[in-house]
Each structure stands twice: as C-alpha cells, then as structure tokens.
Amino acid sequence: MNTVENLEYNTERSKLIIPEYGRHFQKMVDHAVSIADAEERNKVAQSIISVMGNLQPHLRDVPDFQHKLWDQLFIMSDFKLDVESPFPITTKEMLQERPEPLEYPQNFPKYRFYGNNIKRMIDIAIQWEKGDMRDGLEYAIANHMKKCYLNWNKDTVYDKAIFKHLYELSDGQINLVDSKEVLTDSGQFLKQRVTKSTRSTGSGKKGQRSNNRGKKRY
Known part of the structure; x- marks a missing residue:
C-alpha cells in the first residue's frame, strides 16, 4: 500500500525544461x-556535463559543442546553478531577448513582381552619364x-504603364513617359512563355515514353 502511495504521476511532476x-x-x-x-x-556539474556529452557522441566534433552543453545545463537549472563555467554564462534575460526585426529588402512592395534586381539595375543606370549607353540601358531595363x-x-500591358513604374522606381530620374520608344510586343513575350511551357511538358512525356520502352507487354 505504501508503494502505491509513493508513486509519482506525470501530472503531479514539474514540467521538464528540456524533455x-x-x-x-x-x-x-x-x-x-x-x-x-x-x-x-x-x-557534480562537471560530471553532468560529461554525461550529457556521452549522450550525444555524434555532436562531439560540432563547433562550440561544450559551450552548448553548459548553456543547456544552466537552462535546465532555471539559471539557479552557481558554478564556474569555462564559457560566458548565458542569462535568462539574454535567452528571452528578442532579435531586432529584419528590414524587408523591397523598397516598393506594390511592385515586388519586378524583383530586387530590377531596382539594383535602375540604381546603376542612374549613376551613368547621360548618353547613348545610358539610353540603351534604360530601354533594356524597361523591356525587362x-x-x-x-x-x-x-x-x-501598355508601354506607358511600364514607363510610369520605371519613373517611380527611379525616383523620377528616369523619365520615358513621353518617349516614342516602343518596347517588345507583349505577344512576343507571351509566345516565349508558351514555348518554354510546351518544351517542359514535352520533355516530360518523352521521358515517360522512353521509360516504357523496356517494359514487357502482356
């Protein structure tokens, strides 16, 4: 009867910090x-670290492996363990500290379908001296x-719409809105897209046919 009374149930135990x-x-x-x-x-702390290392022999060659074990030891003790560590001791505040939010690299989210490379190309074009080479680059960017x-x-899409977007992305430094230049026809781009799609589909079917050649028919 005493044995039953001394049994511990998981519902009555404290929560494991690192299960x-x-x-x-x-x-x-x-x-x-x-x-x-x-x-x-x-x-005792050194002995615990030794046992922790033995439980994970596949990680012994990982850089900072010992440092990670000591961090885990302090975390499991809820940072109450007062021992000498060979590494800087991680505090609860450091662990709970939130990283700084990363800035989204796209400056014009409503034109994100152009991609960041277009914006970089525009920034480079702005730095060029005005002339035939810059005009050619601006036209190539608009076409892309x-x-x-x-x-x-x-x-x-109308060319003027593209020119307006280019004007906005360049902060008004590339203005082709009133230009008489004509970009590549939309149908040409769409034709290329359809051709690529057909090729990829055709190559898949061709592969299927070649795989079936070696099979016996019954």
Missing part, C-alpha cells in the same frame, strides 16, 4: 543546485520590366 534529457537527468541538475558546498557543486510584368500579371 530530451528525461526526468532522471532533470533530477540530477536539481540535486546539483541544492548542494551547499561550492567545490562539490562544481564537481515588361517581361516580368507579363509573367505575373495580365496578358497585356
């Missing part, structure tokens, strides 16, 4: 925290923008 190590390992860490003698506490637009949007 991968198991309940017995957590008890070892809790015992180390409760040791009053500093020298003995350090010895039209191709990108047709890949992700409608089946047709």
